[in-house]
Ligand SMILES: Nc1ncnc2c1ncn2[C@@H]1O[C@H](COP(=O)(O)OP(=O)(O)OP(=O)(O)O)[C@@H](O)[C@H]1O
């Protein structure tokens with residue numbers, strides 16, 4: 001489950017760290033991915049194909065946010081919230097009106113599931129590794145570099161002939177594609193799709209990214225390479241999950257869980273500042 | 281090669297902050313012109329360069345490069361004709377990316393960006409060669425993040441990026457203003473070398489009157505969104521600072537005691 005958080009965080013990394021924008025579409029598209037994957041499998045589609053479809057639908061969600069932002073000049077935060085809200089209704093439609101749709105691991109050949117933990121970990125790790133490799137390659141290509149330049153310095157990007165609207169659009173699409181893919185994996189793992197599955201996805205993703213970065217800076221010097229940073233995003237996801245388990249194990253009221261999530265993210269956000277000695 | 285006809289630009293139209301920055305400006309540059317641009321603060325010099333580069337669209341008028349109408353073209357499309365260095369050293373480069381990656385981005389100006397490698401081995405050696413004559417030691421630091429460079433190093437790099445893919449027009453907006461005098465001189469002489477080598481048509485804004493006189497073959501002075509003086513050829517070569525100040529005083533309603541306003 002931690003790995004799944006990490007995979008989702010890889011997607012969020014594209015918008016949050018590479019494009020340097022806050023995209024809240026993910027809270028919707030994570031659930032969309034789960035819903036699409038489960039419904040397709042229930043209608044007989046193979047689990048792998050259902051994940052690819054989830055990815056494609058995620059691309060579409062991100063594209064909508066991107067179009068609202070680039071064509072209609074709505075600020076990204078706002079356009080992504082609009083899409084997120086809209087997706088809630090769409091997700092309910094996909095799930096044919098029910099808030100929760102389960103899929104039995106006995107009847108369907110799910111890729112991963114709570115029932116077979118070791119296989120799940122193996123497959124999860126393989127997928128994560130493959131994604132890191134693909135992202136590492138992609139952000140080294142001409143197109144990937146132009147997305148990085150857009151996030152880094154839009155004025156420079158434009159004056160070097162980069163269409164920053166297009167690169168922003170691609171970044172948002174990829175982010176949500178990956179997040180929806182992770183959502184599909186999550187629903188296979190849990191054995192159900194839930195409209196509320198995506199609630200707090202952005203916070204979880206940020207937590208994974210930031211925990212990963214703090215650890216990466218501790219173990220390796222600043223400026224470590226891109227693939228190492230991506231690997232630590234996955235590790236961040238795992239650690240975040242372990243912390244959550246620990247909190248539950250300490251018999252904290254599960255209603256308070258979100259509060260603890262917020263606290264943890266706040267703490268990890270503050271750590272780099274403490275280390276710089278810049279904290280108040 | 282560049283033809284600007286009667287352009288206007290007003291900021292914050294219809295508000296109390298309304299400001300006419302360019303008002304009915306026309307300018308024609310010939311191939312290979314190296315034009316220095318002077319004028320007091322707020323004269324509209326940067327606005328002119330932004331109008332040409334397409335930072336935003338002008339209210340009216342027409343801009344052409346090589347007889348191609350670019351008046352409505354977005355900035356990233358104009359970039360295939362234009363190389364640009366900003367006043368702020370932070371603006372021309374991507375600080376989280378390596379030196380070689382910045383150069384690679386710039387050398388793909390005007391091209392579609394595909395899923396090919398963002399930089400090739402052959403390019404790397406080529407970039408090292410290009411950086412060597414700058415004498416800044418950057419050729420050995422290709423994989424250093426640009427954010428770690430000094431302002432002067434960054435401006436020199438930006439200059440290289442702006443000219444790496446020979447532009448039809450080079451726009452320089454006080455690109456040495458943020459540098460210490462020695463570095464500024466160095467960057468300026470690199471500029472002169474590059475412009476001469478490729479015979480680049482160039483617009484260079486400066487606040488230093490002496491530089492404006494020393495460099496280029498043509499000098500224009502701006503005031504209140506218009507060009508009030510345009511000197512070239514022999515007349516420009518013989519120009520002195522005092523003459524410039526006198527001309528400014530007689531042409532604008534502002535009075536200069538010295539060259540302070542222009543120099544500031
Ligand atoms: N984006 C903008 N929004 C509003 N007003 C602007 C904008 N850009 C420029 N102006 C205004 O237009 C006028 C001309 O500005 P511009 O930057 O072109 O002057 P300049 O000649 O470059 O001056 P300086 O020597 O100080 O750089 C100024 O009054 C300025 O305040």
Ligand SMILES: [Mg+2]
Pocket residue numbers: 325326327453
């Ligand atoms: Mg200016």
